[in-house]
Amino acid sequence: MADASHAPAGLYWPGSSVLHRLPAAVKLLGLLAGVIAIALIPRWWQLAIAAAGVALLFAAARIPLRVAWSQLRPLRYLIPVVAALQIYLAGWHTAVTVCGTIVLAVALAALVTLTTRVTAMLDALSAVLRPLRRVGVDPDRIALLLATTIRCIPLVAGIVAEVTEARKARGLGFSIRALGAPVVIRSLRAADALGESLAARGADD
Amino acid sequence: MSEIRFESVGHRYGDRIVLQDIDLALTEGKVGVVGANGSGKSTLARTINGLVTPTAGRVTVDGLSPAGHGREVRRKVGFVFTDPDTQIVMPTVAEDVAFSLRRSGLGKAEIARRVSEILCRMGLSDYADHPAHLLSGGQKQLLALAAVLVREPAVVVADEPTTLLDLRNARRIAAILATLPQQVIAVTHDLTLLETFDRVIVLDAGRVVADSAPGEALRQYRALCDDTGDDTRENTYDAAEPAHG
Numbered sequence: 001m002a003d004a005s006h007a008p009a010g011l012y013w014p015g016s017s018v019l020h021r022l023p024a025a026v027k028l029l030g031l032l033a034g035v036i037a038i039a040l041i042p043r044w045w046q047l048a049i050a051a052a053g054v055a056l057l058f059a060a061a062r063i064p065l066r067v068a069w070s071q072l073r074p075l076r077y078l079i080p081v082v083a084a085l086q087i088y089l090a091g092w093h094t095a096v097t098v099c100g101t102i103v104l105a106v107a108l109a110a111l112v113t114l115t116t117r118v119t120a121m122l123d124a125l126s127a128v129l130r131p132l133r134r135v136g137v138d139p140d141r142i143a144l145l146l147a148t149t150i151r152c153i154p155l156v157a158g159i160v161a162e163v164t165e166a167r168k169a170r171g172l173g174f175s176i177r178a179l180g181a182p183v184v185i186r187s188l189r190a191a192d193a194l195g196e197s198l199a200a201r202g203a204d205d
Numbered sequence: 206m207s208e209i210r211f212e213s214v215g216h217r218y219g220d221r222i223v224l225q226d227i228d229l230a231l232t233e234g235k236v237g238v239v240g241a242n243g244s245g246k247s248t249l250a251r252t253i254n255g256l257v258t259p260t261a262g263r264v265t266v267d268g269l270s271p272a273g274h275g276r277e278v279r280r281k282v283g284f285v286f287t288d289p290d291t292q293i294v295m296p297t298v299a300e301d302v303a304f305s306l307r308r309s310g311l312g313k314a315e316i317a318r319r320v321s322e323i324l325c326r327m328g329l330s331d332y333a334d335h336p337a338h339l340l341s342g343g344q345k346q347l348l349a350l351a352a353v354l355v356r357e358p359a360v361v362v363a364d365e366p367t368t369l370l371d372l373r374n375a376r377r378i379a380a381i382l383a384t385l386p387q388q389v390i391a392v393t394h395d396l397t398l399l400e401t402f403d404r405v406i407v408l409d410a411g412r413v414v415a416d417s418a419p420g421e422a423l424r425q426y427r428a429l430c431d432d433t434g435d436d437t438r439e440n441t442y443d444a445a446e447p448a449h450g
């Protein structure tokens with residue numbers, strides 16, 4: 001937890017590949033189409049071909065293996081559970097396809113986050129949401145909400161790391177219960193301060 | 206320079222009086238505010254751009270009150286906070302600075318130009334695409350300052366901008382603040398920061414107790430702190446008396 005660089009969201013990997021330069025909206029639509037296609041694939045060998053395709057895309061975007069792996073790391077707990085369940089319920093064949101589908105979908109989504117600046121993503125989102133303006137939704141506000149939510153991940157991770165270290169410094173071990181109160185209080189205070197700085201920067205104007 | 210005017214400003218949180226009878230007209234380029242913890246410095250600074258609305262009197266910036274002309278005042282007044290972490294909004298350095306111009310109506314190319322110019326001035330050019338939350342504390346504060354300056358405010362209010370920084374980074378921020386073309390109102394406990402300032406205001410328990418050139422004001426502030434030190438010593442002595450008797 002101490003290393004916030006593993007925060008899954010908002011990790012942009014700078015580059016100038018075709019994938020980096022593609023408009024965010026195109027990538028988001030491509031992601032949608034890709035995930036649907038992968039979900040519809042019935043055979044494991046077809047999935048293997050799709051996997052090779054996704055790997056090629058990562059290579060084209062020049063994402064180092066280490067970075068790609070850090071995106072899939074969170075799945076290491078989920079996949080064994082899903083696999084065990086599927087083998088028990090439907091056999092190893094289905095288990096491979098289901099797990100493969102999950103891994104590939106997450107990999108594709110990661111590829112989009114790695115090659116797209118959040119600003120570009122928010123602009124695309126604002127554009128997509130523009131028609132909702134008529135029913136009173138402010139697309140810029142929703143984009144801002146998303147940006148601050150993404151920002152809160154490393155912020156809260158940092159707070160958890162600090163509180164854990166403070167406990168360690170006092171010779172106390174890790175405890176979820178003892179962590180709760182200080183983390184919540186400090187997070188609320190940080191949220192307050194973030195709100196103030198947003199207001200001061202004219203986010204509301 | 207702008208004119209920041211306080212007219213019989215007072216503020217209370219519930220029963221607690223935090224500011225009282227503040228009458229000031231700040232027109233100097235560099236104004237420092239010092240005072241003990243809890244003396245009301247942050248509250249005073251926050252009234253300038255409307256983050257706090259005083260419960261008595263009024264504050265104006267070039268005649269505009271933050272209560273009535275919030276948007277104009279916030280355009281004029283940039284605010285740098287103590288904790289750099291809670292001033293960062295976007296994931297990467299350049300995006301965070303660009304965020305300040307999101308609603309400016311400027312074109313993408315112009316925004317990019319201004320962002321890279323200010324990052325260059327702050328020595329952060331190499332970090333443009335770097336995740337902002339992984340910067341060092343000093344770099345984060347430079348980023349926060351960049352995000353404020355890119356809006357080209359007329360006034361920069363800074364509330365203890367160097368408190369969380371090491372000596373080297375604190376000096377760097379101080380040097381930048383001291384040489385800004387903008388009017389700067391800086392709240393600080395770092396008295397060396399104020400040596401080159403034009404005017405220093407000393408607050409004590411919500412009142413202005415000194416207001417002059419830095420040499421004189423800081424001398425009075427130090428004297429004030431020494432008095433308080435004597436009080437503590439007397440108290441300890443008193444408490445120890447019975448044991449002797």
Ligand SMILES: Nc1ncnc2c1ncn2[C@@H]1O[C@H](COP(=O)(O)OP(=O)(O)OP(=O)(O)O)[C@@H](O)[C@H]1O
Nearest residue numbers: 218221223240241242243244245246247248249365
């Ligand atoms: N939101 C609030 N609600 C209630 N009381 C507050 C609030 N903010 C500040 N205070 C109180 O107002 C007084 C002045 O606070 P302020 O933050 O302006 O002091 P300061 O001079 O900036 O102190 P420091 O040097 O510690 O930053 C303090 O006694 C503080 O406890």
Ligand SMILES: [Mg+2]
Nearest residue numbers: 246247248364
């Ligand atoms: Mg303060």
